Amino acid sequence: MKNVNPTQTKAWQQLQLHYETIKSTHLKTLFEDENRAKTFTIDWQDFLVDYSKNRISEETRTLLLQLAEEVGLAEAIDSYFGGDAINATEGRAVMHTALRDYGDNAFAKAEVSQVKSSIQQFTDRIINGEHKGATGKKITDVVNIGIGGSDLGPVMVVEALQYYKNHLNTHFISNVDGDHVMEIIKDLDPETTLFVIVSKTFTTQETLSNATTVREWFVNALGEKAIGSHFVAVSTNLEAIQNFGIASENVFPMWNWVGGRFSLWSSVGLSIALAVGYDHFEALLKGAHEMDVHFKQAPFDNNIPVITALLSVWYNNFFGAESEAVIPYTQYLHRLPAYLQQAIMESNGKSVDRNGNLIDYETGNIIWGEPGTNSQHAFFQLIHQGTKLIPADFIGFKKSLYGNTDHHDKLMANFFAQTEALMNGKTIDEVVRELSKNGVSQKDIEQLSPFKVFSGNKPTTTILIDKLTPASLGALIAMYEHKIFVQGVIWNIYSYDQWGVELGKQLAKQVLTDFNDLENAHHDGSTQQLLTLYKKS
Ligand code: F6P
Numbered sequence: 001m002k003n004v005n006p007t008q009t010k011a012w013q014q015l016q017l018h019y020e021t022i023k024s025t026h027l028k029t030l031f032e033d034e035n036r037a038k039t040f041t042i043d044w045q046d047f048l049v050d051y052s053k054n055r056i057s058e059e060t061r062t063l064l065l066q067l068a069e070e071v072g073l074a075e076a077i078d079s080y081f082g083g084d085a086i087n088a089t090e091g092r093a094v095m096h097t098a099l100r101d102y103g104d105n106a107f108a109k110a111e112v113s114q115v116k117s118s119i120q121q122f123t124d125r126i127i128n129g130e131h132k133g134a135t136g137k138k139i140t141d142v143v144n145i146g147i148g149g150s151d152l153g154p155v156m157v158v159e160a161l162q163y164y165k166n167h168l169n170t171h172f173i174s175n176v177d178g179d180h181v182m183e184i185i186k187d188l189d190p191e192t193t194l195f196v197i198v199s200k201t202f203t204t205q206e207t208l209s210n211a212t213t214v215r216e217w218f219v220n221a222l223g224e225k226a227i228g229s230h231f232v233a234v235s236t237n238l239e240a241i242q243n244f245g246i247a248s249e250n251v252f253p254m255w256n257w258v259g260g261r262f263s264l265w266s267s268v269g270l271s272i273a274l275a276v277g278y279d280h281f282e283a284l285l286k287g288a289h290e291m292d293v294h295f296k297q298a299p300f301d302n303n304i305p306v307i308t309a310l311l312s313v314w315y316n317n318f319f320g321a322e323s324e325a326v327i328p329y330t331q332y333l334h335r336l337p338a339y340l341q342q343a344i345m346e347s348n349g350k351s352v353d354r355n356g357n358l359i360d361y362e363t364g365n366i367i368w369g370e371p372g373t374n375s376q377h378a379f380f381q382l383i384h385q386g387t388k389l390i391p392a393d394f395i396g397f398k399k400s401l402y403g404n405t406d407h408h409d410k411l412m413a414n415f416f417a418q419t420e421a422l423m424n425g426k427t428i429d430e431v432v433r434e435l436s437k438n439g440v441s442q443k444d445i446e447q448l449s450p451f452k453v454f455s456g457n458k459p460t461t462t463i464l465i466d467k468l469t470p471a472s473l474g475a476l477i478a479m480y481e482h483k484i485f486v487q488g489v490i491w492n493i494y495s496y497d498q499w500g501v502e503l504g505k506q507l508a509k510q511v512l513t514d515f516n517d518l519e520n521a522h523h524d525g526s527t528q529q530l531l532t533l534y535k536k537s
Pocket of ligand 1 (some may be wrong): 147148149150198199200201202203204207260261272347501
């Protein structure tokens with residue numbers, strides 16, 4: 001990796017000047033070029049990415065691509081896929097892409113294939129009922145116990161692929177909130193439930209507490225000996241799993257070169273494979289691999305992760321946009337924004353560069369979103385008429401899964417209409433014309449019209465995919481993974497560590513100990529007061 005301060009590149013300086021010339025140009029003006037839609041669309045397999053409704057010209061794109069070149073993006077991609085320790089602060093390679101590489105020369109091919117085949121055998125046996133619980137009954141329910149990357153990816157994918165699900169009921173316990181655990185286990189039958197404990201480190205407080213509580217509940221019902229048929233674990237920490245009481249044959253390993261938030265492709269995806277069957281799990285992996293190949297091979301000006309990342313940099317660093325919305329027009333993807341929050345914000349929320357210097361430019365964007373059309377009736381008001389610039393990804397599918405055209409046309413009409421409305425807005429003249437046409441009095445028109453104006457010029461990227469399948473979902477997730485990588489390269493930060501989550505964890509441990517002796521605890525006045533009140537209650 002080149003470790004270049006992006007703001008010191010020629011391209012950055014030019015982009016700054018260029019920004020001054022384009023910042024006030026309305027998208028409507030840019031669309032006077034009748035070829036614009038074609039010029040700014042990438043057509044790849046079953047994806048069509050139309051980024052023409054972004055506040056860019058061909059010159060913007062050229063300069064952004066020049067920025068990618070100056071920071072050494074091509075070499076960085078080689079290092080990423082080549083297994084270099086690009087997660088330098090943890091001394092690790094970042095090789096989640098190897099988990100979905102079926103090529104002969106794939107990294108760690110033998111280990112990966114072996115683990116995949118044990119996932120396949122295990123999931124087949126659970127799904128077809130060959131594996132029985134301790135009392136001889138078939139498994140009906142699967143509970144994934146994990147947090148962060150050991151929860152968000154699996155839960156997002158299981159929800160997204162609900163249409164492809166089998167008879168197993170899948171549940172997720174993540175929060176250390178004991179009420180959450182009780183709400184999940186209260187209706188479960190221990191005789192027919194499989195618990196999958198997922199923790200890369202097997203040191204995470206939330207997961208260990210939840211697993212211990214569930215284990216106690218289970219042992220009370222069926223006894224210690226029954227654990228072997230009902231508990232499996234996914235981790236790199238085999239010793240800790242054994243100490244927890246799970247036998248080595250019930251462990252699905254993973255590796256340090258797979259980051260938690262990029263781990264759904266590994267054994268961490270066990271609950272996905274259980275929920276939808278191994279073939280669909282493999283299709284998910286293969287779809288992601290297709291996107292990996294596209295990312296590695298497509299020229300940058302026709303490369304979906306590269307272009308979408310550059311757009312993000314453009315808004316973040318030149319327009320000063322602080323957040324980005326992700327709006328999937330399918331209820332199936334309702335957990336995608338939450339999943340992306342960890343993937344993107346834990347990766348690129350950094351303020352020290354790869355040379356160890358404090359950064360004086362903006363990095364990680366804030367990600368948020370909800371499915372459309374629900375989000376239209378919630379926060380779209382702010383995107384349309386608020387004071388903030390919020391670039392948004394609109395993700396939609398040409399076909400619905402159950403084939404209800406009437407509903408799908410309505411859903412997609414909204415999908416297309418919103419991006420058009422965000423772009424064009426509505427001028428005061430249009431408002432006045434519309435109100436007079438509707439017979440509104442002149443006085444009321446004067447009073448009302450300013451509130452009904454939409455400035456427009458709100459950027460969106462439309463990601464239109466044929467159909468929500470395991471493969472297209474895999475490609476979509478991989479697209480965002482690589483987008484994260486490209487942004488990290490440009491911002492000259494380490495995207496694959498997460499030191500920022502440590503301080504809170506450390507303090508929480510301290511507070512837990514202090515609960516026993518608050519008088520001798522050392523906290524600021526506010527915290528001390530709150531702890532005392534809490535303990536008195
Ligand atoms: O939130 C910090 C983090 O380390 C994430 O990166 C990770 O996904 C999560 O905790 C869970 O970690 P583990 O899988 O080791 O329990």
